[in-house]
Amino acid sequence: MSGAAIILKALQDQGVEVVFGYPGGAVLPIYDELFKTNAVRHILVRHEQAAVHAAEGYARSTGKVGVVLVTSGPGATNAVTGLTDALMDSIPVVCLTGQVPTHLIGNDAFQEADTTGITRPCTKHNYLVKEPGQLARVMHEAFYVASHGRPGPVVIDLPKDILFADCPYVEADQVETKSYRPQVKGDSDAVERAVDLIAKAKRPIFYGGGGLINAGPKASRLFTEFVRKTGYPATLTLMGLGALPYTDKRFLGMLGMHGTFEANWAMHECDVMVCIGARFDDRVTGRLSDFAPNAKKIHVDIDPSSINKNVAVDIPIVGDAGSVLEQMLAVWKAKGCKPDEAALAKWWKMIDGWRARKCLAYRPDDDVILPQHAIRRLFEKTRDMDCYITTEVGQHQMWAAQYYGFSEPNRWMTSGGLGTMGYGFPAAMGVQIAHPDALVIDIAGEASFLMNMQELSTMRQYNLPVKAFILNNQWMGMVRQWQELVHGGRYSESYSAALPDFVKLADAFGGVGLRATKPSELDDVIDEMIRTPQPVIADILVKQDENCFPMIPSGAAHHEMILGPEDQAERRTSEEGMVLV
Amino acid sequence: MIKTDMPIERHTIAVLVANEPGVLARVIGLFSGRGYNIESLTVSEVDEVNARSRITIVTSGTPMVIEQIKAQLSRLVPVYDVHDLTLEGPHVSRELALVKIRNVGEQRIEALRIADTFRARAIDSTLESFVFELTGDTGKLDAFVDLMAALGDVEVSRTGVVAIARGSDLQMPLVRKKPARRKSKASAGAGDD
Structure with missing residues (x-):
């Protein structure tokens, strides 16, 4: 051959x-x-x-x-x-x-x-x-x-x-690979110690990540089962969204730099942290010296080099997220473990206090489309459909993570670690190939979209009806937000000048272009986008100077979150924080 | 992001790898890419039959960094085994140096005398120079080189450290299916791995 x-x-x-x-x-x-x-x-x-x-x-x-x-x-x-x-x-x-x-x-x-x-x-x-x-x-x-x-x-x-x-x-x-033999099952002693610690916790939290998704749908089911069995609060990283249904009342939302107030505060105040398939990334931990200062930490990861890399943990378990969860649940059941209900009730009361701040609330606007509102409406209209979401990178990505709820794993594709603008549109193409009958939407920013828009041609060729839902604020929004926050509002090169007419652009590639300029047009555009059996660019003109909140400013810790522009004015970024990315 | 208030330790790490193209570049790239120190690195094939090489790395860092280095090395695909000799018990480490000294007269005799004390062997000689071969731990070689440098013009070539654990345990034993001769080199290539 x-x-x-x-x-x-x-x-x-x-x-x-x-x-x-x-x-x-x-x-x-x-x-x-x-x-x-x-x-x-x-x-x-x-x-x-x-x-x-x-x-x-x-x-x-x-x-x-x-x-x-x-x-x-x-x-x-x-x-x-x-x-x-x-x-x-x-x-x-x-x-x-x-x-x-x-x-x-x-x-x-x-x-x-x-x-x-x-x-x-x-x-x-x-x-x-x-x-x-x-x-x-x-x-x-x-x-x-x-x-x-x-x-x-x-x-x-x-x-x-x-x-x-x-x-x-x-x-x-x-073919047998002799040298690379990753450990799948967790060390049973460590699993047992972990379960003991989890059972005794007064203020526990589950912190799950992309490893849950990579370990297959079973891992997400087991994670959900464990969370429900214990009744403990749980948060997910950007990469882990979907591992626990957003509707579960124990789900505190995403954590980290643009995570929810309640998730970050619960991380900060917890006494036992159960990290499964996440890697204590700097977007998640904030300032390390103040990261979960009173918590005993359990870390389950298939990659030994992720353990004790950024954060020293008390019980490391190397293994596949699904296998270790299975082991943990078995030990939990065998030992007849029960959560400390009194302590847990007190803990939930604290969490409900943070939840009551309603950190994702926004004031509706009749004249201009708020990006948060646009995603919320998209979510309302697609939540019951067979729908997959990809994103580009920037403000729209964080809003998508905050305002779009995921009920199952493998439905959410985003560039987390590298933060690659231009990821979402071609990724959506790959998703559509795998799921020809599903609704696949790339939630995009106008700047990111321009980085790989040539793939419209591929989509036309293969009749891939991917929808690009562009939150067009005519800025590289996250860059602009940081310039406002850290560089005195000197908006150096962050304005998206000379933008194409996205409706005509879609037309030129043989797709369909739609545009919404005011809130009253939004629902119709979303409906039409969903109905259209071709590739669509929906150009949603949103409020230009909207910033993404809540936020842990760089160099700050979980309990130093800012909720909105009012907080922002009061707090200046530390010098140490300014050098961080 | 690693805590800096921890003490810096020096560790000797032995790594068994597949002897295939690029494997050394992977190891070195890991150190440079993640900002780890290499104080010394030696590599040579130790098992021709199974195409295995042994790399000895002397590195320094906080305990957390050392742990990272070992974990990062272990997850490289062509790596079979990683041992922290410093952590796992007593070990012996040796280095070989070739030291060329150029001098004449009384200093030449003194150089020979010191070489004798250090059990260094003269392996090349002219009327105005010697090449000494010396093995020992790093400290002994340093001392010898310093003394030679005081006695003439000196050029030094050193191998870097190789090390192995003390005692009867074999951490990374040679694997031999049959004790006797093996086939030609060509048939025992990387294909076994």
């Missing part, structure tokens, strides 16, 4: 249904094989970055590995942002990159780049296949590495001569 044929066979054997890619000289043999066998569906994107984001959207909404195929040189370098995004958010992606033939490597050949060198720090692992005999093994191992342990992106760099070379095929079950 030729190398290219082996690649196609390995993809099929790995259960790959779709590949997002862009052809070029170095990968022509693979494209030829695609043409001849017609075995795997190929989605032709318009930019390699979008191919990776689409694969991420596909992976995150299905739990499968997303696959990317790009050419050498610029094909590979364009994919780097997507790979880094997948690394930061632990998304399983296998990216095949073309490479110049082995005898030309290092010669500065046409479209040559040191792809394994460039992608080494932004992938979980990468391979350069220099021996035809290694190809099948590497293909299978890449899928294993991408999807086992903490998931992540894997690059396979494929010199063109390898694609032509004759080599034997090796079945997936013949």
Whole structure:
């Protein structure tokens, strides 16, 4: 078999249904094989970055590995942002990159780049296949590495001569990776100690993250079960939204920089913190010296390097979120544990006090559309539908996280760790491929949307009815907000000048453009957007100077949250905070 | 973000890796990318049959940083095993130095005398120079180099530290299926991994 044929066979054997890619000289043999066998569906994107984001959207909404195929040189370098995004958010992606033939490597050949060198720090692992005999093994191992342990992106760099070379095929079950063996089950002693601590807690809180989503829907079910069984309050990170239904009264909302007042205060005041599949990211913890000062901390993570990285914890448990939750629940039941009802009632009373501040309330406006209101209306109209939400990065992303409720995992795709503007639109494309009949909406800002809007063309080609719901405030809103907060309102280069007419833009690409300029038009535009069976850009002109609250200013701690513009005026950002991102 | 009020410790870490292209770059990239220190790093293949190399790293940092370094090393795909020799008990560590000294007369004789005290061997000689070979722990080599530098013009080449735990336990034993000879090198390549 030729190398290219082996690649196609390995993809099929790995259960790959779709590949997002862009052809070029170095990968022509693979494209030829695609043409001849017609075995795997190929989605032709318009930019390699979008191919990776689409694969991420596909992976995150299905739990499968997303696959990317790009050419050498610029094909590979364009994919780097997507790979880094997948690394930061632990998304399983296998990216095949073309490479110049082995005898030309290092010669500065046409479209040559040191792809394994460039992608080494932004992938979980990468391979350069220099021996035809290694190809099948590497293909299978890449899928294993991408999807086992903490998931992540894997690059396979494929010199063109390898694609032509004759080599034997090796079945997936013949390949055994000896060195990479992540621990799935938690240490039972640690689990037992953790459950004892959880049962004795007076002011407990569950803090769940993206690891719950990555561990499969079962992990979210078990998490929900544990939260309900204990009656303890729970908060979720940006990446964890959907792991616990938003309707559950024990759900305090998202935590962190733009999390809710009650979630952050409960984190600050808790005596036992149960962190499952989250990594104490700086967006979540705020100032570390004042982070949950009185809490005993339990940390469940599949990646040992996440433990004790930012925050020293009392009971670390390395393992898969779902497996460890299963163990915890079993111990909880076997021991007949009961929460301390009296203490819990007192704790909930405190929490209800924070909840009563209604930190997400906003004053309705009859003249101009408030971005929060736009998302709220979108949510009201789509909550009962089979709906998937992606976002770009910025204010709109935080508003989406705050005002859109998720009932189940895998419905929410956002760029959390890397914060990649331009993520949401191609990610939505990948989601729509995986779920052709679902309603897929990219909640976007106008600036982010411009970063990968070329994918409208791909959506037209494949009849992907993705909806871009643009909260257009004509600013890079989050940049503007920080300039207001930290740089004396000197709005350096954050105005979105010379914006295109988004309605005409949609039209030019063969989609449908809609616009709402005042609150009275909003509902009709949303309805029409949902009804339209084509790609839609809904240009929602929102209040320009609205800021995203509540907020933990950078360098501040959970209990120093500001609720709105009134607080903001009183509190200046510390010098230490100013240097933080 | 790591607490800085903790003491800085020096640790010697032994890492067993697959001997494949790029593995050293992965390890070094991890240290530079995350801002960890490398005081010394040595690497060599130790098991040709299974294509395994052993890397010995001397690094320094707070206990939290050291723990991070080990966790980060462990999750690299071509890494089989990581051992913190400093933490896991007594260990022996050695370094080899080649020290060339150029001098004449009385100083030349003194250099030879000191070399003898240090059990250094002269492995090359001209009428106005020696090359000494010396093994020992880092402190001994430092002392020798300082003395030589006082006696003439000196050039030094050192291997960096290799280390192994004391006692009869094998932390990362060689794996040999059959004791006798093996096939040609070509058939025992990275394919085993």
